[in-house]
Amino acid sequence: MIRLPPQPRLAAVGLASLLSLCLSLGACVNDDTTLYEVNLSGTIDVAEGSPSGGQVHVEVLHARSGKGTLSYPLRPITEFELDELGEFEESVLVPLENGEGLVVYAWLDSDGDGFLCAPGAAPEPAGIVELEDFPAHELELELVLTEPCAGAEILYP
């Protein structure tokens, strides 16, 4: 067994104590993110008479985020595109720490320019739905895009 003289031994004990204190106080986890997997399925359609061709841009958002007076609606989570209107199925990961509730907003890119109602372009329909059953791993929705040129902030709540 190694015998240390008193002063180095004292220093070794001090360092070990310091390290133990550090580890016990803070551990080592920084960002602890919890993602909740949700399989979204259902249909997205437009009202009769509206253009029906083109990609569908879908955004998944938290209904509310923040606390107290700093609370605000519609914190984005993720977005994806569908090739056409109709039935769809998509899996998304929802970070539970960032907000509450789940909202799906979609708009139809009928002219294919990638912009919702660019100046001089034809009106494009949009719509929003809040999924009241969240949190649940399987959620179904039926969304009809009825509002021309409307952003999510206008449609919610």
Place this chain on the structure above:
Amino acid sequence: MIAPASLLGAALLLAEAAPAPSARDASAPLEATSTDDGAASAPADGRVARGRGPAGVPSTFTRSTVLHARIGVEPSAFEAASGVSSSGRWLASATAGYPWWGVRLQLGFRHGLSPLVEVQTALARRWRPAAGLSMLWVNLPRLRIGGEALLGWLFQAGELGRRGPNAELRVRVAAPLRRLAPYIMLGSQHTLLADRTTVIRASGEERSWSLRGEWTGWGTVGVAVPITRRVGLDLGVDLTWVDAPETIVIPGAHGGIIIGGFRQNPAQNKSRGKSRGQNQGQNQGQSRTRRGSHDAASARAPRAMPSASSGAEAAYGGRSL
């Protein structure tokens, strides 16, 4: 925030007001009594002679004794500026300012090495306790360059909470003058941050870990001001870039106190390997010397310098500044 110019101005005033803390002051009686041929008569201050007898050092001063006496005890503040304590000495410092506060304790060992522990905090929200080793690389009469390596743990509270193992490398350049020791310290601090991600699926939970780094650049320009041989002040301006390059540099300033002393009586080092009886005799002599004033303790230092006349201690054991 305290203006840096005011801090430096105060330091200069203190330095002028304080007695010259160099080792020559301690050995002044010896120099005054030396003769041309190198021999010296008995010093005016009898305390010096009393301290020497039991240790076996000649009570009559020789040229060698006088030369040794010229190598005195360096002020602790100068050692703090270079970050390295000479063998057998300890150093404690505490600094306060905006935003950085800290305490540091180091011990001087042979070969220019000094183990150290320190705790650093920014406004009590970011803490970094660490232990490390400092080493003197360049030791010239008016220039010292040293390096430090520290390992510690970072805790940061609040919205940007962080915790993880931390390592820091520092380079110190000090220029000890007669009454001041201006210094520059550059540091590179790295923290390893571990993140945990948990995915809750219908089939169960999956957990994964990922690592990222945080780099903090550090620069300090300061001055160490000895008040006495054991006590000094540290004043400086800090530029820190926490979590660079994502953030901005936050300037700051600090003031601190430095306290130093002997970890063990230098004569004990010299007596190693000698018989127990000799050691006892030395210790008795030391205890007599300890009853003397601070100057007497300083005058005792030359007895330690035979060990300073060889090896690393000769290079950094107590060169008079």
